Amino acid sequence: MEFGWSSEEEAHRQGVRDLLAATLPPDWEALAVHGPGSDFQTDYSRTFCPLLAEKGLLVPNWPAKYGGQDAPVWRQFILGEEMWAANEPRGAQYMNVNWIGPALMRFGTADQLERYLPPIREGRAIWCQGFSEPSAGSDLAALRTTATPVEGGYRVSGAKIWTSYAGKADTCFLLARVPASENGPAGKSAIVILLTDMSSPGIQVKQIPALIGEGDIHEVFFDDVFVPAENRLGEEGQAWEIITYALQNERTGIARYEFSRRMLDRGVARLKAEGRWADPVVQERAARALMLCEAARMLVYRVVDAKAHDLPADAFPSVARWAVVQADNGVNDFLTEFLPDGLIGADPVQLAHHQRAIAAGVASGAAEIQLNLIARRWLELPGEPKR
Ligand SMILES: Cc1cc2nc3c(=O)[nH]c(=O)nc-3n(C[C@H](O)[C@H](O)[C@H](O)COP(=O)(O)OP(=O)(O)OC[C@H]3O[C@@H](n4cnc5c(N)ncnc54)[C@H](O)[C@@H]3O)c2cc1C
Structure with a gap:
């Protein structure tokens, strides 16, 4: 295996370094006390990510038809390494470009692509990931938040925990379960993914005081929240396949x-x-x-x-x-x-x-x-x- 970088890759890395040096505040090193999940960094990402987008450095490996440059995966990865060396100034938005956007591209409807991809690739979107619950962490399939089918969509009730960025997020990549019914889906097949507007009536977000920094993790309560059917990602029964795909991207995206x-x-x-x-x-x-x-x-x-x-x-x-x-x-x-x-x-x-x-x-x-x-x-x- 050849571990060396090509001259294009070296130039790309240097370009990212130069941009970071020219853009980050002079006391950025000391500001690393604020973690990538903190309120501070989430707010900072709102000015930093649009700048990256403007320079073609936010989603270079996305397909050109979705606003990327069809760049090789290594280009995005070098970008990720340099971001992490600088304490990840993309904050919450690393997640959007690495796995939420790609999951939407693979499984989303035309309307979802049109609605959600532009704010991500322009560096304007803050998402949160509503997976874990008080009794469903490692055993994610045990999640209990319900999504009861009603006319035109679902009514969601339940609680999520440890949710990063929830205090500032516009949209939640939410997992919930269609309640059991005779001959209906069960287990993993009953899970649906709902792209949920965080300003929907019935959502309450509560910060959890934590070791790792202010505003980093939250409880999110859903009390009979209406989510339109067109906000479901994939089909009913397809959620596990989508989650597996999305998490593979998440776990390799972090340097x-x-x-x-x-x-x-x-x-x-x-x-x-x-x-x-x-x-x-x-x-x-x-x-x-x-x-x-x-x-x-x-x-x-x-x-x-x-x-x-x-x-x-x-x-x-x-x-x-x-x-x-x-x-x-x-x-x-x-x-x-x-x-x-x-x-x-x-x-x-x-x-x-x-x-x-x-x-x-x-x-x-x-x-x-x-x-x-x-x-x-x-x-x-x-x-x-x-x-
Ligand atoms: C900083 C931070 C940010 C987070 N952000 C988010 C977020 O944005 N969205 C979200 O949904 N979740 C988030 N989480 C939650 C995280 O995904 C869960 O904490 C994690 O999945 C573990 O689940 P749990 O806390 O319920 O622990 P448990 O699953 O109860 O595990 C507790 C311990 O038992 C061990 N364990 C459990 N089952 C097994 C097993 N079968 N074999 C061996 N060991 C086992 C685990 O390794 C762990 O050490 C975050 C957590 C942290 C710390």
Whole structure:
């Protein structure tokens, strides 16, 4: 395998770096205390993403007929790496370009494409993802929010939890269940995806105070909310196929190891400045953390390469997701061991990284579930004996 970048790819990366350097506020590094999911970053994305769109850098890999440039998948990925190295200034909108837009393109109606794609590709749309519920997280298929069919649409009732961006979102990519009926669909087949206007009467959003930053996660309550039938994505019974497709895109779209790598470089710079770098134990531990970042990078590259070559599904998206979480945690462990004062006031950005590293293995689905997938689906290891 050739790991080098082509001259076009190098130029593209440099172009993104130059744009970031010219655009982000001078104190952006310190502003990394606000995570990508924070209110601050969501608001910032409203000015930053239209600028990216104007420069042709928001959705380059989207098909030209949907406003993209038919660019290779690597181009979008390089963009993602540079965004993550800069603490993801796209905020909530990374999700729109990576998986909500592509899911709409594959499964949406002409009317949905016309309504939802322009605001995404112009950098104006904020979406939230209404999947998790108090008793349905890893076991997503157990979700209980109901979508009762009525004339012209559905009436939705229930509660979602841990919903990022809900306080600012215009639209929710909402999963709900058509109530059981005799001979009706059941289990996963009863789930529908409703593209729900967050200003609909009956929706209440409540912020959850959280370790990872202000405005990051929410509870969302639905009390008899009407959603028109034309807002259903795909057919009834097709939701699971759509979710699987969408989440595959989400999990390979995040180059979080770049932010961890930057935090590691920052920590090493501080240790050097304080005359503590000569200690071989410090160097060995830094090398381990670096190795985890680079292993994550290579494994993610493998996934992107498979996508670029349209190869069949394999275990590597799960392996890569696990590796990215290990990189976050490895850097966090190193910084916590050798620069513990960063967590009690000396470096607020280190504290923010520490808090996000704790959440990293849970957000976007618990990382342990990836180990189950690798074991059961790909290694075909036996599961728990049925009792
Ligand atoms: C920062 C953050 C942002 C989030 N944003 C969103 C969002 O925007 N939208 C949304 O819908 N959700 C969101 N979530 C929720 C997230 O998707 C869930 O927290 C995640 O799916 C885990 O579900 P749970 O919290 O119910 O934990 P559980 O599923 O109860 O899991 C708890 C623990 O048990 C382990 N576990 C559970 N089942 C198994 C199993 N079968 N085998 C092995 N281990 C298992 C898990 O690995 C985990 O460690 C977010 C979460 C966080 C932390």
